[in-house]
Amino acid sequence: MLSPWPTTIWRLCAVLALGTAVGAEFGAAFAGLFVAMAALLAAQLLSLYRFERWLRDGCRRRRPEAGGVWGEVYYHLGRRRRRLRAATRELVTVLRKFQEAAEAVPDAAVVLDEDDAVLWCNQAAERLLGLRRPQDTGSRITFLVRHPSFVQFLARHDYQGVCDFPSPAPDGPPLSLRVSRYGGGRRLLIATDVSRLHRLEQMRRDFVANVSHELRTPLTVIGGYLETLLDSDDVCASRWQQPLRRMQQQSARMLHIIEDLLMLAKLETQTERPSLRPVAVPGMLAAIAEDGIALSGEAGHRIKTEVDAELWLLGNEQELRSAFSNLTFNAVRHTPAGSHIVLRWYADERGAHMEVVDDGDGIAPHHLPRLTERFYRVDRGRDREHGGTGLGLAIVKHVVIRHGGQMRIESRVGVGSTFACDFPAPLIIGRGGRRAAAGEG
Numbered sequence: 001m002l003s004p005w006p007t008t009i010w011r012l013c014a015v016l017a018l019g020t021a022v023g024a025e026f027g028a029a030f031a032g033l034f035v036a037m038a039a040l041l042a043a044q045l046l047s048l049y050r051f052e053r054w055l056r057d058g059c060r061r062r063r064p065e066a067g068g069v070w071g072e073v074y075y076h077l078g079r080r081r082r083r084l085r086a087a088t089r090e091l092v093t094v095l096r097k098f099q100e101a102a103e104a105v106p107d108a109a110v111v112l113d114e115d116d117a118v119l120w121c122n123q124a125a126e127r128l129l130g131l132r133r134p135q136d137t138g139s140r141i142t143f144l145v146r147h148p149s150f151v152q153f154l155a156r157h158d159y160q161g162v163c164d165f166p167s168p169a170p171d172g173p174p175l176s177l178r179v180s181r182y183g184g185g186r187r188l189l190i191a192t193d194v195s196r197l198h199r200l201e202q203m204r205r206d207f208v209a210n211v212s213h214e215l216r217t218p219l220t221v222i223g224g225y226l227e228t229l230l231d232s233d234d235v236c237a238s239r240w241q242q243p244l245r246r247m248q249q250q251s252a253r254m255l256h257i258i259e260d261l262l263m264l265a266k267l268e269t270q271t272e273r274p275s276l277r278p279v280a281v282p283g284m285l286a287a288i289a290e291d292g293i294a295l296s297g298e299a300g301h302r303i304k305t306e307v308d309a310e311l312w313l314l315g316n317e318q319e320l321r322s323a324f325s326n327l328t329f330n331a332v333r334h335t336p337a338g339s340h341i342v343l344r345w346y347a348d349e350r351g352a353h354m355e356v357v358d359d360g361d362g363i364a365p366h367h368l369p370r371l372t373e374r375f376y377r378v379d380r381g382r383d384r385e386h387g388g389t390g391l392g393l394a395i396v397k398h399v400v401i402r403h404g405g406q407m408r409i410e411s412r413v414g415v416g417s418t419f420a421c422d423f424p425a426p427l428i429i430g431r432g433g434r435r436a437a438a439g440e441g
Contacts, residue, residue: 008068015040107192108175114185116140116154128191130169141189144168150177159187164194174198209265212258219258223251260391263322264374267398274316274402278429281354282307284321285343292328292341299337303328307345313352314427315403323399326392327356327419334378335360351405352428355420362413371409372397396421403427 016036023032050064051073059081063074099122102109108125110118118136125131129145136144142151145168153163159179167175173195180188226248230241285305292303313320324343331341335358344355363371363378370376375390397407400421411417 004068004072011068012040107190110141110189110191112141112187112189116142118144119186125191128167128169128172128175128193130167130172153177154179205265208261212261212265216255216258216262219251219255223248223255226251257391260395264391264395264398267319267395267402274319276314276427277317279313279315279317279320280431281311281313281320281324281345282309284317285324285345285354288321288325288328289343291325292332295329296332296337299332301332301335301337301339301341303332303341303343305343305345307343308347310431311345311347311352312429312431313423314429315423316399319399319402323396323421324354324356326396327354327421330392330419331356331358331360331417347425347428349425350422351425352423353420354423355418357416357418359416362415363411363417364413365411368409368411372407393419 016033019032019036019039020029021032023029023035026032047064047066047070050066051070054063059077063078066074102122103124105122106124108122108128110121110125110129110131113119117138117140118131120137121129121131121133123133126133131144142154145151147165147168149163149165153159159181163177165175165177167173173193175191176194178190178192180190182188226244230244230248282305285307289303289305292301296303328341328343331339335341340359342355342357344353344357346353367378371378372393374394377390393407396419400407400423403423404427405421405423408420408422409417410420
């Protein structure tokens with residue numbers, strides 16, 4: 001299309017020339033030029049007024065009739081509006097399809113802004129998180145989902161991993177939450193129903209507990225008969241001393257594994273916190289150290305204690321003894337002969353700490369995250385040789401969690417390892433059961 005500017009300029013010049021000529025006929029050429037210019041300006045102002053009123057009305061009215069440059073302006077603007085309408089219709093279609101797809105997802109999806117306010121959520125979010133649409137749009141998600149685990153996970157702003165918490169909806173299932181950042185400060189929350197996984201996990205726990213319970217009796221009987229045969233003076237039995245002792249060792253190891261499995265199943269199935277009583281941890285660690293020396297035998301591990309004799313703990317004595325002895329015996333089993341092992345028991349402003357420190361070979365970093373898994377072994381052959389079950393650290397972790405604490409593992413290859421149980425300050429008491437402030441002694 002040819003540009004309208006040449007024609008428009010010629011028309012303007014013609015009007016100005018005509019005005020000047022008419023004015024000259026009357027002896028006032030400049031007055032004629034001024035009148036022509038004023039007429040041209042008035043025409044342009046009228047066209048500009050019509051254009052502005054058309055825009056103000058949202059371009060809904062029929063566009064004003066215009067030619068020249070103004071006609072081109074209306075033409076190009078109309079073409080852009082048509083393109084914009086087509087693009088908008090396409091975007092709306094895509095958005096509608098996306099929303100339909102998001103509604104079909106069985107997981108709860110919630111979009112949050114930088115202030116944790118709900119921008120959008122799908123239908124599953126109403127069922128799993130108890131949200132209401134559109135009433136909850138603009139409300140802070142922490143006002144709607146108040147579970148402490150959810151609130152703490154969202155407040156950390158470190159969204160590695162997942163957060164497990166029960167659904168706030170009535171009779172809602174257990175949920176697993178993942179958070180992803182996008183578009184600046186916005187976040188996408190995905191909450192998944194994990195009730196099936198929980199049922200499978202419960203089935204696994206029940207199966208392990210039932211099988212372990214059923215196996216304990218026959219193994220006890222077998223062990224009893226083996227002990228009787230080994231203690232007898234029968235000539236036939238004396239000829240089979242070595243295989244009988246080997247059978248006794250393996251049956252004892254199997255019984256030890258079963259006892260640990262039953263202990264672990266008991267810890268996992270008891271959701272309530274244990275009954276808390278004053279526990280004399282210093283005396284307990286002294287006895288465990290003696291047991292560790294006996295276990296070491298000819299290996300000659302040098303075990304000593306560094307404990308605060310006035311520091312006691314509110315807890316379950318049986319569970320704590322199991323945890324502390326597991327850490328100590330693991331240090332004996334997995335360090336070279338003659339290694340130093342230190343049992344430390346102290347308190348600071350963060351709480352009470354029981355640490356087992358050794359100067360053994362250390363553990364490679366890639367093993368550390370998996371050490372508390374059931375049956376995970378760094379050196380399977382060495383573990384079997386020393387009678388380990390692969391369940392000790394899993395038991396320790398559950399005991400510490402049940403007491404409101406956390407387990408800590410630090411290790412450097414060629415330097416040694418530290419296995420620690422950190423307990424919260426409210427569990428600290430003084431000797432004999434009197435209350436003590438954190439860090440006392």
